[in-house]
Amino acid sequence: xxxxxADAARNRAILIATAREMLTDVGIERITMDALAERSGxxxxxxxxxxxxxSGIFMALLDDGERDxxxxxxxxxxxxxxxxxxxxxxxxxxxxxxxxxxxxxxVARAALDxxxxxxxxxxxxxxxxxIRMLLQQMGIGAEDVDILAMQxxxxxxxxxxxxxxxxxxxxxxxxxxxxxxxxxxxxxxxLART
Numbered sequence: 001x002x003x004x005x006a007d008a009a010r011n012r013a014i015l016i017a018t019a020r021e022m023l024t025d026v027g028i029e030r031i032t033m034d035a036l037a038e039r040s041g042x043x044x045x046x047x048x049x050x051x052x053x054x055s056g057i058f059m060a061l062l063d064d065g066e067r068d069x070x071x072x073x074x075x076x077x078x079x080x081x082x083x084x085x086x087x088x089x090x091x092x093x094x095x096x097x098x099x100x101x102x103x104x105x106x107v108a109r110a111a112l113d114x115x116x117x118x119x120x121x122x123x124x125x126x127x128x129x130x131i132r133m134l135l136q137q138m139g140i141g142a143e144d145v146d147i148l149a150m151q152x153x154x155x156x157x158x159x160x161x162x163x164x165x166x167x168x169x170x171x172x173x174x175x176x177x178x179x180x181x182x183x184x185x186x187x188x189x190x191l192a193r194t
Contacts, residue, residue, distance in 0.1 A: 008050075014040050015050055016064050019057055028106050031057060058111035062104060069100050070126060086137035087192050093130065094184035097156045102177040128153040138192055155187065 018040040022031050033054055037044040051057045078084035079092035101108065132149035135142065142148045174182075 011042055011046055012050060019061055028110050055111050058107045061107050062111055065104055086134045090134045090188050091185050094156055095181045098177055098180050124153055124157055
C-alpha cells in the first residue's frame with residue numbers, strides 16, 4: 001500500500017511538471033488528457049484517475065501554485081508573512097494574491113468547467129479566513145466581519161477571472177493588475193480609517 005502511495009505521488013509530480021512544460025511549449029489550448037498522457041509517458045488511465053477531466057488538470061496546477069502561495073502567507077517574511085502590522089499584511093496579501101491570479105489567469109479560466117464555483121472553493125475560503133483574521137486584528141468595527149471578509153475576498157479573485165481590463169481610465173499606461181493592486185490598497189486603507 002505504501003508503494004502505491006509513493007507511485008501516486010510520483011505520478012502526480014510528473015503530470016504537474018509535464019503540464020507546466022506544455023503550458024510553456026504548446027500553450028493552454030493544446031493541453032488535453034491524451035496529450036498529457038503521451039508527453040508524460042504515463043498511461044491515459046493514470047491521467048484520467050488523477051484529474052478526471054481536462055479542467056481537473058488546470059485545477060491541479062492552481063492547487064500546486066496555491067500551496068506555495070499559502071506557504072508564503074503563513075511562514076514567509078513580512079509584510080506578506082507574519083510580523084507586520086495587520087494593515088500592511090492586508091495590503092501585501094491583496095497585492096500578492098492579485099499577482100498570483102494574474103500569473104495564473106488563463107489556467108484559472110481553463111479550470112472553470114461550468115460546475116466549479118467562482119471563486120474557487122478552498123483557496124477562496126483560506127483567503128477569506130486570513131482576511132477576516134487581519135480585519136479583526138485591525139479592530140475594524142464592521143457589523144458583520146464575515147460578510148466583509150467575503151466581499152474583500154471576491155474583490156481579489158473575481159475581477160481577474162471574469163472581467164476584462166477596462167480600456168478607458170485615467171491610467172492607461174498601467175496594467176490591469178497594477179490598477180487592481182492600487183485599488184486594493186486604497187480600499188483597505190480607507191476601510192482602516194473608518
